[in-house]
Amino acid sequence: MIDPRLLRDDPDRVRAAQAKRGLSDDVVDRALAADSARRQAIADFEAKRAEQKASGARVAKAQGEEKQALLAQVKELAAGVKEAEAARNAAEAEWDEAIRAIPNPAADEAPAGGEDDFVVLETIGTKPEFDFEPRDHVELGAMLGAFDLERGAKVSGSRFYFYTGIGARLHRALVNMAMDMAHANGFTEVVAPALVKSRAMEGTGFLGQAADDVYRIEGQDLYLVGTSEVPLAAYHSDEILDGAQLPLRYAAFSSCFRKEAGSHGKDTRGIFRVHWFDKVEMFVYTTVEESYAEHQRLLAWEKEFMDALELHYRVIDVAAGDLGTSAQRKFDCEAWIASQGRFRELTSTSNCTDFQSRRLDIRTRGESGTVNVATLNGTLCSTNRPMIALLETHQNEDGSVTVPQALRPYLGGLELIKPLA
């Protein structure tokens, strides 16, 4: 949720922000109208309520006939108060809905436009070259016995799989390495629930335009998270955080579930785009002022992880229209996928400034009163895509895969993953 004061004081800035994302500014006018209607309704209710309270005090003191007369009088007031209260509630609901429909205004630095209007900030490493025809991760996985796609489909349906043998070990190695790096960088390790209430989902902005992608538990107010950003953002909801404790940095492991609605036929091969995967996510609470520098730090930690896997990748500055509801700016690390001949998103880090914290009511004490904190998130290690990138990047002609140095300690020193006999 954006700052209501920004809307009131500088609506043109919000209009410009909508335009930068390629969105209509109708919501701005709607919210402005709702705001003044709401304030009018509040003033009306409060005036009536104050009158009722004053009269109530007189009734309490009065005796006998005088009391009876006052009672009759005050009864009428009560009806008016009730009406005014209902009107106020309706006006506040309308206002709430209107302002929540406005996404976080993008940073000035974020490129304008949509999905294809990103800016490449840097490219790291060199494109892997093979003097043989490289295999894709599905072929490699089959040769190594790393995952079982057929049985995944049999048991759970399309876009499901089992990690098996060396695949399961690699999965565990990636998670462990990521967690160790996070720990070394001062993060608090967390294992988070993958099932959350609607408040958490709504507060992080996933029940808006992204609602179609979310699994809901039938008959209950519970949702499967698509990222542990959701439980981590809600972790400190309704709290006033001690400023001396900031920044609060968490690295959380959880399973992630996505319906992938609207991506039928896209990336159907292998484990690239699936309904379930596991992920270690970084999440930070800090001040809005500090958030910009913290965002760069999150990006640096993501790069550290990519570097550890010895991947060729680039960093992009995601355009305003592709930021999602909550983000003010977003950087993606895209790794080279040999079989696809292009860069694909492996990690993503967003600065949500105070957008989520306003919805989730997370504050700290500022110079004058409380202020909403900034929340930031960043992928440290989603399991599947790094797995794909590393298998394809480090494959050899015989189908074996050379293990990146940094990962070896997590595989008992294993240097080369060999195909099954």
Next chain:
RNA sequence: GGAGGCGUCGCCUAGUCCGGUCUAUGGCGCCCGCCUGCUAAGCGGGUUUGGGGCUACAACCCCAUCGAGGGUUCAAAUCCCUCCGCCUCCGCCA
């Protein structure tokens, strides 16, 4: 799943039976001041959060806030209902 208990403005706590100066008591902690070689003690004052009005975004005034939401009533921390959370016991279970 069954039975019972509990939820008060940072923490603890009075108030709830019997609705009305509750405008929520007291203690601890914290903040400001006084006193004091310094510190402690002592003394005085302040200390929930959100919103609205007015404004310099101050001061001030007002409304809401006793786990949440409804209801009864002229009036609800207090009475009724629903839900949530925690604790104890029983049952079941990884």
